[in-house]
Amino acid sequence: MEDVAELAGVSAMTVSRVLNAPEKVRPETRARVLAAVRELDYRPNSAARVLVTGRSGVLGVVCFDTTLYGPASTLFGIEQAARDSDYLVSIASLPALNRSWITRGIDRLRSQSVDGVIVVAPHESAAEGLRNLPPGLPVVDVGGGTDLPVPVAAVDQFTGAARATRHLLSLGHRTVWHVSGPPNWIDANGRVDGWRSVLEAEGREVPEPLVGDWTAHSGYEIGKRLAREPDVTAIFVANDHMAMGVLRALRETGRRVPEDVSVVGFDDVPEAAYFWPPLTTVRQNFGEVGRQAFQLLLDRIAGAEGEARRMVEPELVVRESTGVSP
Amino acid sequence: MEDVAELAGVSAMTVSRVLNAPEKVRPETRARVLAAVRELDYRPNSAARVLVTGRSGVLGVVCFDTTLYGPASTLFGIEQAARDSDYLVSIASLPALNRSWITRGIDRLRSQSVDGVIVVAPHESAAEGLRNLPPGLPVVDVGGGTDLPVPVAAVDQFTGAARATRHLLSLGHRTVWHVSGPPNWIDANGRVDGWRSVLEAEGREVPEPLVGDWTAHSGYEIGKRLAREPDVTAIFVANDHMAMGVLRALRETGRRVPEDVSVVGFDDVPEAAYFWPPLTTVRQNFGEVGRQAFQLLLDRIAGAEGEARRMVEPELVVRESTGVSP
DNA sequence: ATGGGAGCTGTTAGCGATACCATCTTCTGG
DNA sequence: CCAGAAGATGGTATCGCTAACAGCTCCCAT
Numbered sequence: 040m041e042d043v044a045e046l047a048g049v050s051a052m053t054v055s056r057v058l059n060a061p062e063k064v065r066p067e068t069r070a071r072v073l074a075a076v077r078e079l080d081y082r083p084n085s086a087a088r089v090l091v092t093g094r095s096g097v098l099g100v101v102c103f104d105t106t107l108y109g110p111a112s113t114l115f116g117i118e119q120a121a122r123d124s125d126y127l128v129s130i131a132s133l134p135a136l137n138r139s140w141i142t143r144g145i146d147r148l149r150s151q152s153v154d155g156v157i158v159v160a161p162h163e164s165a166a167e168g169l170r171n172l173p174p175g176l177p178v179v180d181v182g183g184g185t186d187l188p189v190p191v192a193a194v195d196q197f198t199g200a201a202r203a204t205r206h207l208l209s210l211g212h213r214t215v216w217h218v219s220g221p222p223n224w225i226d227a228n229g230r231v232d233g234w235r236s237v238l239e240a241e242g243r244e245v246p247e248p249l250v251g252d253w254t255a256h257s258g259y260e261i262g263k264r265l266a267r268e269p270d271v272t273a274i275f276v277a278n279d280h281m282a283m284g285v286l287r288a289l290r291e292t293g294r295r296v297p298e299d300v301s302v303v304g305f306d307d308v309p310e311a312a313y314f315w316p317p318l319t320t321v322r323q324n325f326g327e328v329g330r331q332a333f334q335l336l337l338d339r340i341a342g343a344e345g346e347a348r349r350m351v352e353p354e355l356v357v358r359e360s361t362g363v364s365p
Numbered sequence: 366m367e368d369v370a371e372l373a374g375v376s377a378m379t380v381s382r383v384l385n386a387p388e389k390v391r392p393e394t395r396a397r398v399l400a401a402v403r404e405l406d407y408r409p410n411s412a413a414r415v416l417v418t419g420r421s422g423v424l425g426v427v428c429f430d431t432t433l434y435g436p437a438s439t440l441f442g443i444e445q446a447a448r449d450s451d452y453l454v455s456i457a458s459l460p461a462l463n464r465s466w467i468t469r470g471i472d473r474l475r476s477q478s479v480d481g482v483i484v485v486a487p488h489e490s491a492a493e494g495l496r497n498l499p500p501g502l503p504v505v506d507v508g509g510g511t512d513l514p515v516p517v518a519a520v521d522q523f524t525g526a527a528r529a530t531r532h533l534l535s536l537g538h539r540t541v542w543h544v545s546g547p548p549n550w551i552d553a554n555g556r557v558d559g560w561r562s563v564l565e566a567e568g569r570e571v572p573e574p575l576v577g578d579w580t581a582h583s584g585y586e587i588g589k590r591l592a593r594e595p596d597v598t599a600i601f602v603a604n605d606h607m608a609m610g611v612l613r614a615l616r617e618t619g620r621r622v623p624e625d626v627s628v629v630g631f632d633d634v635p636e637a638a639y640f641w642p643p644l645t646t647v648r649q650n651f652g653e654v655g656r657q658a659f660q661l662l663l664d665r666i667a668g669a670e671g672e673a674r675r676m677v678e679p680e681l682v683v684r685e686s687t688g689v690s691p
Numbered sequence: 692a693t694g695g696g697a698g699c700t701g702t703t704a705g706c707g708a709t710a711c712c713a714t715c716t717t718c719t720g721g
Numbered sequence: 722c723c724a725g726a727a728g729a730t731g732g733t734a735t736c737g738c739t740a741a742c743a744g745c746t747c748c749c750a751t
Contacts, residue, residue, distance in 0.1 A: 040737065050701050055739060065699065085477050086415035087737035090706045095412070097455065097477065105444070111437045118431070118458045127477055129423065129455045132444045151411050151423065151453055255639035284639050313581035313610050315641045366707065376731050381709060391729060413707035416736045 040081065047075040058083060089152055097127045098336060099148030102159040103136050107253065108280075108308050109226070109325060110159050113181055116329020117157060124337065129153060136160055141168030149176055155336045157181060158189075163223040177339035181332045184225050190339065190347035192332035196226050199321040199353030200233025203275050203303040206319070206355055210301055210362075212273035214243040218261050218285060220277040221252050230277050230305060251281045258284025266292035272300055279304040279311050279320055286314060286360070301361040317358035327351050366407065373401035384409060415478050423453045424662060425474030428485040429462050433579065434606075434634050435552070435651060436485050439507055442655020443483060450663065455479060462486055467494030475502055481662045483507060484515075489549040503665035507658045510551050516665065516673035518658035522552050525647040525679030526559025529601050529629040532645070532681055536627055536688075538599035540569040544587050544611060546603040547578050556603050556631060577607045584610025592618035598626055605630040605637050605646055612640060612686070627687040643684035653677050 044051045049068060056064050057072040064072070075081070089095045098121060105111050114130070121128050129151060131144040141160055145168070148156050154177070158165060161182030169187055172178055183193040207215045217234050220227025231248055238245045249265070251257035258281030265271045266289050276282035282304035286296060294300050296316055304311060307322035331349040338347070370377045375398060383390050383398040390398070401407070415421045424447060431437050440456070447454050455477060457470040467486055471494070474482055480503070484491060487508030495513055498504055509519040533541045543560050546553025557574055564571045575590070577583035584607030591597045592615050602608035608630035612622060620626050622642055630637060633648035657675040664673070 051737090052702080052739080053700060056700085059739080063699075068699080082472075082476055084416070084737050086412045086421070087706090088739075089412035090410070090416055090708085090737080091739045093706085095477075105431070105441050106434070106437050108432070111432050115431050115458065118456060119460075122458065122460075127455050127457065127473060129453050130444060131453065132441065132448065134445075134448075146408075147453060150408055151421075255636040259639055280636055283636055287639050287641055290641065310581040310606055310609055313585055313613050315613055315616065377707090378709080378731060379729085382730085385709080389729075394729080410707050413736090414709075416707080416738090417709045419736085 040083070043072065043075045043079055043081045046078065047072045093152075094154055095152045096125065097129055097151065097153045098333075099145070099151070099153035099156040100128055100130045100159060101133065101141060101144040101148065101156060102130060103133050103162070105130070105132060108306060109161075109323070112325030113159055113329045113332075116326035117159075117333050118329075119326070120330045120333035124333070126154075126333075133160065136162040137164045138167035141165055142171075145172070145176070145178070149173060155179070155340050157332050157336055161225040163225065163228075165225075177336055179332050179336045179339065181328060182225050183229070190335040190349075192328050192335055192349040193351065194226075194323045194325075194328055194353050195350045196229025196353075197233040197236070199305065199323070199355075200230040200275065201237045202353070202355045203305065203319075203321050204234045204237040206357070206361065207273040207275060207301055207303060208237070208241060208243070210273070212301065213270070214238060214246065215273045215275050216246050216265060216271050217248040218258060218265075218274060218276040218281055219248040219250050220281075222250065227277055230275075234275055251277065253278055253281060255280045255284040255287075257281060259288050261285065262288025263292065265289075266294050266300075273302075274300060275303050275305075277305055279306045279308045279314075279318060282318055282320070282360075283314055286316075286318070290315075296360050297362055303361055307356055311356075312358060314360070316360050319358045319361040320356055322354045322356050324351050324353075366409070369398065369401045369405055369407045372404065373398045419478075420480055421478045422451065423455055423477065423479045424659075425471070425477070425479035425482040426454055426456045426485060427459065427467060427470040427474065427482060428456060429459050429488070431456070431458060434632060435487075435649070438651030439485055439655045439658075442652035443485075443659050444655075445652070446656045446659035450659070452480075452659075459486065462488040463490045464493035467491055468497075471498070471502070471504070475499060481505070481666050483658050483662055487551040489551065489554075491551075503662060505658050505662045505665065507654060508551050509555070516661040516675075518654050518661055518675040519677065520552075520649045520651075520654055520679050521676045522555025522679075523559040523562070525631065525649070525681075526556040526601065527563045528679070528681045529631065529645075529647050530560045530563040532683070532687065533599040533601060533627055533629060534563070534567060534569070536599070538627065539596070540564060540572065541599045541601050542572050542591060542597050543574040544584060544591075544600060544602040544607055545574040545576050546607075548576065553603055556601075560601055577603070579604055579607060581606045581610040581613075583607060585614050587611065588614025589618065591615075592620050592626075599628075600626060601629050601631075603631055605632045605634045605640075605644060608644055608646070608686075609640055612642075612644070616641075622686050623688055629687055633682055637682075638684060640686070642686050645684045645687040646682055648680045648682050650677050650679075 044054045131147045133140040156178045159181045166184040178189045180191045249261045262285035304318045304320035307320045311318040311320050370380045444454050457473050459466040482504045485507045492510040504515045506517045509517050575587045588611035630644045630646035633646045637644040637646050
């Protein structure tokens with residue numbers, strides 16, 4: 040920086056100003072400095088800047104399994120929003136979803152002086168990890184959970200599940216079975232609640248949900264059990280991959296979809312339209328969730344206080360697994 | 366840090382040593398210092414440390430679309446390896462895959478003083494972006510490309526494609542059609558080469574590859590065309606999602622898999638075993654690639670020089686799409 | 692003319708850590 | 722018992738940058 044200053048015939052301070060508050064420098068001086076910057080290919084040292092300003096331009100993301108479609112898409116949305124605002128994203132992935140690892144993940148990021156942290160860990164245990172946060176560190180949660188002491192951005196799982204369930208009932212089914220996600224996952228719980236609430240409101244029987252683990256494999260195993268029950272005619276599955284397993288189990292057992300059984304999934308993964316049959320599902324706009332979370336974090340970094348909840352509306356996408364072929 | 370030193374009755378220098386070279390401090394002094402550290406919940410300021418040491422404990426990953434299964438899995442592998450070695454990962458995702466954006470991504474990371482960069486951009490244009498690297502910045506590439514001036518970790522696409530093709534020929538097919546990935550993607554090219562080389566070695570006709578874009582949609586469109594050709598009896602598809610589209614197109618056209626047509630995919634996404642029929646495919650160990658890439662980068666950071674190439678062997682997983690049902 | 696404000700640039704003092712060298716103990720062996 | 726090495730600790734300078742204030746120039750209103 041000293042060299043740049045010398046080459047431009049100004050002081051280091053002026054160089055600093057050109058880079059941080061260009062309007063405070065006379066245009067011709069600014070031009071000289073910028074020329075020198077280019078000439079010497081000078082790049083400011085962010086460590087030094089962080090040291091003195093306390094702000095790093097880096098935000099941290101704590102997440103669990105970034106190979107799952109949902110978290111990966113959310114992360115991607117966050118990253119894009121961050122890029123547009125000249126933020127960089129550091130990620131801390133967790134070997135397991137529980138309070139202690141989440142706390143450690145946040146600590147790891149904090150030790151790198153991130154300006155804020157977004158937690159993408161849609162599990163009840165995440166809530167625990169968000170109770171005793173280091174003061175002064177802005178944190179935003181993605182996915183929800185009740186009574187979190189931090190702002191939240193999430194897809195409205197309850198509404199999505201309710202829409203899926205109502206859609207199935209509207210087709211004339213007596214009731215709707217549910218293949219749920221693993222216990223204590225926020226999303227899984229929300230979908231169970233939305234499904235149950237519609238059935239109860241309509242005075243329908245509420246079958247016991249069958250618990251899967253998000254994988255196609257678990258969907259297949261559960262599907263085989265459901266396929267044996269002749270009165271199962273409508274199934275709401277908590278994600279598309281499990282729905283894929285369910286579809287295959289039904290087919291193997293000779294139950295036709297949608298003629299004998301209607302199936303709805305959740306997520307709308309890009310392949311859902313090419314399942315056999317194409318899957319009716321609930322689309323989640325993960326990119327939007329990521330963007331909202333980033334915006335909430337920016338607000339927090341800027342000093343905003345208080346509760347904040349950004350709910351993104353999911354959308355029912357009707358395909359052949361709940362209707363007749365076109 | 367001053368406070369910790371005072372509380373422990375030592376100098377700041379000793380506190381620093383306790384944290385960085387504990388063996389150089391007498392055990393009792395060390396214990397006093399550590400007690401003080403805990404008492405005050407002291408955390409070293411990484412910015413200050415970076416400023417003086419020049420090393421940050423952060424590595425950068427430049428990547429394109431982290432919602433694709435391959436890149437997401439690789440990123441995950443890198444992150445896990447990094448966590449085990451107390452590195453943090455910063456990501457710079459690119460809005461488009463070309464030379465200029467890759468250069469910009471690397472710059473963005475470099476300005477944050479990362480210790481090294483892993484580029485996950487399996488596209489020919491990535492090679493361009495790796496030609497004129499800033500000197501002194503360790504860079505490792507994932508996915509390959511020819512004659513890169515940096516170390517590379519990758520799955521051996523050629524071998525994987527060759528195995529898939531040989532498997533299909535071994536079933537008695539006259540030749541094998543290929544649905545490829547988009548032009549200029551390294552992986553896509555490698556698979557085309559492996560496929561073509563086996564056909565040529567065996568003296569078989571080499572049909573023109575049909576070019577897709579990795580999506581199930583493109584697989585479906587191409588599959589419809591292939592399904593109309595009666596002499597198409599074996600198809601090697603460059604990834605599982607496109608294979609899913611192909612399967613559906615074949616079924617819609619009344620061609621049975623595997624009785625009329627055999628299909629092999631590539632990737633072994635977790636759902637592949639639940640396609641209809643279950644998909645024979647080539648499994649890539651993305652986690653291992655991530656780990657190898659990280660190791661290469663560590664070596665480079667430690668000063669290792671010269672060429673380095675770590676090829677990970679893919680594995681053919683035979684399922685019903687190329688065999689009779691069990 | 693001239694006081695004073697606006698606008699631009701420079702000077703100085705850290706930010707929080709470690710490198711390097713100096714100093715002070717504590718051993719070890721003859 | 723002492724020289725000298727080895728081990729433990731401290732003092733000081735410095736990494737590259739910006740906050741805060743000081744100083745200078747120029748112009749305008751009185």
